[in-house]
Amino acid sequence: MNFTMFGSRKRRAITWGAAGSVLALALAFPTAASASSGLPSDESVSAALNAELQAASAASGGTVTISDVTVDVSPELVSAAGSSDPDVIATYILDEAQNVAASRGAVAQFSAGTEARNLAPSSSAALRASKTQNYTADQLTALPSIGVAWVNQDMTVNFTGNTINSVTLNGNSYGTGISVFVYSHINTRLEYRLNRTCLFTIMKGTFSAIIKGSAVNFAAEVLAADGPRNGNMSDILYTSC
Incomplete structure (x- = not known):
């Protein structure tokens, strides 16, 4: 099952990352005995998972950077995997995280949420007066380990034409979508590009889940690129900045 990292701007109604969230679900724990060869x-296992996540991150095209991967290995996890080999x-x-996310409707939501990008340049009649707009920068984080979900940051942007004058962050970054992982905000930083016509919003947080009795955690930086277009803030390909 392959996912692309780009293309969705549809607003999501399901929020994950808060205590008690419907998406902060632990996977079922089967009855299992320790593997005969013992627990790795x-x-x-953290190193093996880090290697796989780094490969998936590289395939994302640069919008997701993974770090600090940890796994607390349980007998249930080893039994479910059918091996004590860390790579297995x-x-x-x-695979388990992806399958559970898909069973909760991730694939359907991904397909329904895909929208075409509007990268048309501003017309000569575009507003020249300063404009202030409430906006949400977001990026699809459809790595197999996460599901189909977005990391978002609300903000207030003031711009004139295609030039950004100022940005005020409203609250912390947060997750929306369908995932077995819970997202917890760490920080958000901003970078202006191309003479302030492009804005990079870099949202850092921790993804956490319980899979077969094992705590799985990693940190990720998620990049969203946006800028004023035709009188309104809009998402743009980060490679255009």
Whole structure:
């Protein structure tokens, strides 16, 4: 099952990352005994999972950067994976997270949420007066390990024509969509590009889940690119900045 990292701007009604969220669901724990060869170390499985996540991050085209991967290995996880090999367990974690997210409707939501981008330049009649707009920068984070979900940051943007004058962040970054992972905000930073006609919003947070009795955590920086177009803020391809 392959996902692309780009193309969706549809607003999502389901929010994940808060305590008690419907998407902060732990996967079911089966009855299992320890693998006969014993449990692999947390460090070895974390390293194997990190390698797979780094490969998935590279395939995202630069919009998601993964770090600080940790796995607390449980007997249930080893039994479910059918092996004590760290690489096999890491692959099982990704597959299980993807399968559960898909079973909750992630694929359908991804297909329904795809929208065409409007990158048309502003016309000569575009507003020359300063404009203030409430806006949400967001980026689809459809890595197999996450599901089909977005990381978002609300903000107030003041701009004139295609030039951004100022940005005020409203609250913390947050997750929306369908995922077995819970997103927790760490920080958000802004970068202006192309003489302030492009805005990079870099949202950093922690993704956490319980998979077969094992706590799985990693940090991620998620990049959204936006700018004023035709009198309104709009998403743009970060490679255009």
